[in-house]
Amino acid sequence: MDSLRRLVGDLGELERAWELAPFVSSGLDDLGDVFSLAAAERMIHTGLPLSAVRLFRDGERLPDEQYRRYRGSNPRSREQLADGGRITDLVGRGATLVLEELQTHHPEVSAFAAALARETGYEVDCTAFLTPPRGRGVAPHFDLIGVVLRQLHGSKRWRIGRPVRRWPSRVQAVDPQAVEPVLDVVLKEGQSLYFPRGFVHVGETTDEPSLHLTIGFKGVTWENVLRTALAEAAEQVEELREVLPPAFARLDREELLRQRIALLTAHLAGLDWAALPPAALQPRQPSAARAAGSLEAALRRRAAD
Template identity: 40%
Template sequence: MVLHRLVSDTDALRQAWEISPLHSRDLGGFDDVFGLDLAEDLIVNRGLRIPYIRLMNNGGYVPASRFTHRTGTGAGQADSVADPHAVLREVERGATVVLRGLVRYSPEVADFCAQLSKELGLFTSAGAYLTPANSRGAGPHYDPMSVLVRQVHGVKHWRLQAPPVQWPRTLPAPREQYDTPVIAELDLHPGESLYIPRGVVHDAWTTDSESVHITFSGDTPPMWADVLHELVDQAAAAEPALRETFPWRFADAPDAVAGQAKERLALLRAFLDTVDTDELAADIVERHATLPDPAPRGRLTTALTHTRAPEPPR
């Protein structure tokens, strides 16, 4: 199991899921999965490109033109490649380095996420955040999915506020302001983690210490609203009246619109009454509980040496 490396009490996480934050301590080291040395190697030696590396400073993105360049020659040219010297200059100015989609280029993180996905029953990915001392990266915001933050180096201060909307489906507007109550405030040290439910506003910054943390999250989770939208589409396909347009000059006849609305809602209810909930549950499980195939590591040699039978002459 790997979940115990992210939370000290998995039962507590189950109870807190999408409901309340959870702070875990005494989780031990994490350098075998991700740490400062790996982060530096990725930034300096791996030639990361946008969007897998971004820089943020005090709530906004640093323009990519300030830390990327074109590299290579001829057919080997590549645009938007991170220039390590420029990245480090921006970090010295207070920028946070954001490493996105780590599962695509860090085998250590990919293997961890593959196991975590099995244990949680949902696909998980990971991103890392490297913040210099006395700096702030993203600023206050919320996410449309739950996240698990694992501190691996230094210290970061976190402030959590109650959700402005419960269980949001989309990202908030940039630099949106929040006046909801503060529900938690804490320092996160190496060997500690913080579970942040979907929609909880969070802000984090460093003071005297730099900080490196890795965040694990899934895609925006499937919701009952998505299932109901699909059922409405099925009802519309089966009932022509649900595909009818509004009557001519409908703005002049609100009573007629109300009458038609009542009839259409009755048709929709009748259709929903025919839905077999056992079949619906089986369909939900089949579509949303199936994890993507893991990367085919270790199979390249087999693929290269596989001998195909020659095709017969025509």
């Protein structure tokens, strides 16, 4: 659990709060070997795909056209990329920079996310948020996955509100006036904030800038498990594959439904957890990208072979 401890110092507290309540961890070690302000700057100037970047100002997303460039001059292969110079200018004018899916584009973050996936059994997604002083990026909202915010540089104030709906399965608009606050904290370097899915949150910087990693944990819900179990049951219990009777048939549909529910209940009651397809229960985490120096090592290995 070494990687998880770099996000949350007390794993017992995390276990008690998981899916239930937010809390803050302090005294964490430096995470500069995973991601940093210098790493963010390198990324935006090395041909990052436009789809991996978003910018916000005062809760509103800025149009892609404001920070888009094209690779090459051939109209048939004009791939859209993020323009590092324009992004830098927009951040200087108060915009929040969001770097999406870092586990896809950054080797060290990728390796860290893969380790977290092994330790938790969940799919892990990593996003970086860079906000200038006295700035607010994304409007109040909630996520559909549990999240740890790991402060890397500067500080940011977070206001956390109770869920609009406990353990939501779909996104819906949030009325900022209706948010019932449960936590108001300024997150500083060496600290992290955990909150479960559904908890409404909004962040704004203080008199200093902020860079933090948002690390999301996407687990398998009981709904997912039961849907999988139902599909397996239909393969084994033929009555569950039968179509409903036609409209002209003089049959008691309610009694038929009760019978099918009894069959399904009996099947599920005897179901062995190990009998469920492993793919339905395991995280779909991409393989970790190779760290720096791996390409040189691959060349040396090829020469030795």
